[in-house]
Amino acid sequence: MKISALEVRPNALLATWSKSGRVTYPTLWLRDNCPSAFHPQTEERVLDLLSLDDEPVLVDAERAGDEVILHFADGHVSRVPTALLSAHRPGRAAQDPAAIAPRIWRSEMTPASLPRYGAARILDNDCALRAWMQDTAEVGLSIVDGLDDRVDAGVEIACKIGFLRETNFGMTFEVVSKPDPNNLAYTAVTLPLHTDLPNQEVPPGFQFLHCIANEAEGGGSLFADGFALADDLRAKDPDAFRLLSEVAIPFRFHDRDADIRTHAPVITLDRHGKVCEIRWNAHIAATFDMSADLMPAYYRAYRTFMAMTRDPAYQITFKLKAGEMIVFDNRRVLHGREAFDPSTGFRHLHGCYVDRGEFNSRLRLLANKTH
């Protein structure tokens, strides 16, 4: 984009851009973001904002190659790259390679249409790593196959993205039927669709479940796009949607070593009002504490959402094979499994989490490295 005209006001620069029209840059913002305001090595801002006037007075502006040169009344001269003025037009969020719009899905999603990537390519090739991460961010769910038959093979792939999110269940966890379980995942019973650890202030971001063995009868996996559930609830029952997005309910997990609680709504909206997170886990929803007056309406909304999670119209089901890993956005996609019979064979998934922050950071770095 090019600047076709510059206009100087005492308290602002007005730039007319070839495509987006006239844009106002207040002078204090210009000084706050002058290249001279930043440390040359750390690129952190070192300017003391309080050393400036409320409205520094701009006296002249001129184009010079790729820069705009600004002269202020106090003698300061800023050389501002045109690209910076274009990237940071006030009122627009800066471009972000990690801002990937979700592609909502329902039962039209099949195992064959899920994003599927080979482990070797992800490990060897940054373009493949980036494509897999973009697809996983968009769909919220992907399969990696061809994993080595080693317990760490899935973790190694997760660590291509970033460090693991530790939780009270450890840095990694084994989904197997255990004799003294502290969690229903560690039994052989059916697990209805849920998200993990909604009792945490921030539940884990992306979950990685590497299937090491799945020989027992039963034990199929199911998934649903929580954003589809929430969007459809908003359309068909706005009152229920409002309650699930406004009323914070208590969640709690506790055992001998941890007692982790939070209050949060089932549906979280971002600052633009879009659904950005689902917390759904009836097992660790704690005792509801809203007023008794609100309770009947809240339960009605909660049960409406619960019934939607049981509707095959939202579900994809398949049985993971040894050497496959399912990867999903735990703050969006609900996961569950059928009961299995441990006497008929061994079932073992090795799991770990990487948070959204690390995931998005890697996407941004890869955007600079790959094309």
Next chain:
Amino acid sequence: MKISALEVRPNALLATWSKSGRVTYPTLWLRDNCPSAFHPQTEERVLDLLSLDDEPVLVDAERAGDEVILHFADGHVSRVPTALLSAHRPGRAAQDPAAIAPRIWRSEMTPASLPRYGAARILDNDCALRAWMQDTAEVGLSIVDGLDDRVDAGVEIACKIGFLRETNFGMTFEVVSKPDPNNLAYTAVTLPLHTDLPNQEVPPGFQFLHCIANEAEGGGSLFADGFALADDLRAKDPDAFRLLSEVAIPFRFHDRDADIRTHAPVITLDRHGKVCEIRWNAHIAATFDMSADLMPAYYRAYRTFMAMTRDPAYQITFKLKAGEMIVFDNRRVLHGREAFDPSTGFRHLHGCYVDRGEFNSRLRLLANKTH
């Protein structure tokens, strides 16, 4: 508390408590929280809520020792501990040992009045550990002294609370003047009051800075209670408070290995409207992206808060000694340091973080173990 009367309605139990009057328990809530609804080992809910009617019909209720026995029209009988009904009266949050009200402070806080605990006692004694944690939660700031002269001595104390929060700076970090810094903390310049990593979706909770050496000239520490700043801003300039708590601004840290960004307000309010978090770091505030119309008012608010952070009326200053560790709530208390002259001596702090979730979990477990 004792129940003085029970009244049965088809859709609710009405209990009259000796101290808090009559309380309504909707029948669906009673069934959802019936002791039979939970797994005997994991204590997670296994009841299928959709197996119940919208309003299960209660037909009888009787007191029997420490329990209330409920008879429902579908034949179900609940034996509900009276203590459960008392602890979970609808409309009241359950008691939580980690819900510690902050004690706000300003310059009346002195180094001598800060909570101070010996490392050996914290490591050996759960009562001392709990008292220290409660004081740290209340004041947001404490000193531990008598640490061994080993680089891990502070981390060992932090790990009495819970596992460390890893960040892009590592599991632990060294605050020393470095030749190729990626962060101003790793230089010798003045660091004005700030909170760490507001560019993370959730900034680190509690910070631990173990002073291993502080022999250079300068290098004093300063702290301010961000909740005091926010409360006073709310009182004296409600418009500025509103802008700082409503407008999400961009924060960003980036270097070769990470590019971590978020949008968040400077002041975060909890669901009751109380200040629960401060993000303040002018170095990594990214280029503001609100509309140009809003910018002058926002900058005015932001600079008003910035001026308050410079006001000695909010500050406590002292110089850490080798063998001392400062511990503070990084989501509440701002920290900074004076410049120092690396040619006059060595200055070395060893740092780590433990998040609020682990901190609060430990407080709850200790409440059960200690008196």
